[in-house]
Amino acid sequence: MRDLKQTGFADRLTAQAEAKKAMLARFKPKPTVQAEDPLALAKQREAEREAVRLQRAAEKLEAQRLKAEQEESAAAAKAMSAEEQEEVRRNERRERKAAIKAEQRQRRADKKMKR
Secondary structure (H helix, E strand, C coil), rough: CCCCCCCCCCHHHHHHEEEHHHHHHCCCCCCCCCCCCHHHHHHHHHHHHHHHHHHHHHHHHHHHHHHHHHEEEEEEEHCCHHHHHHHHHHHHHHHHHHHHHHHHHHHHCCCHCCC
């Protein structure tokens, strides 16, 4: 029971030498990874930054355009006379009522079809 693996003296010596080499290899300095071309990486980063700048500028212009449109529509609404505003409200109410009635008719028709 003492020698289950049936290893001889020479086998134990080689195993010991391999273990020692593996331990020493852990302490050796590892080679560092060098960038291929620092200038190319810098140019790439600058291009990415420029793309982000352009995108943000476009978003800012779009936001300004939307704000101007909203201000313009608000000014147009203020410019409308009281009668025109009342007419617009009436038309919107008529459209809502017509939509509700159409929806109710559709529900009734669907209910009859199920019976």
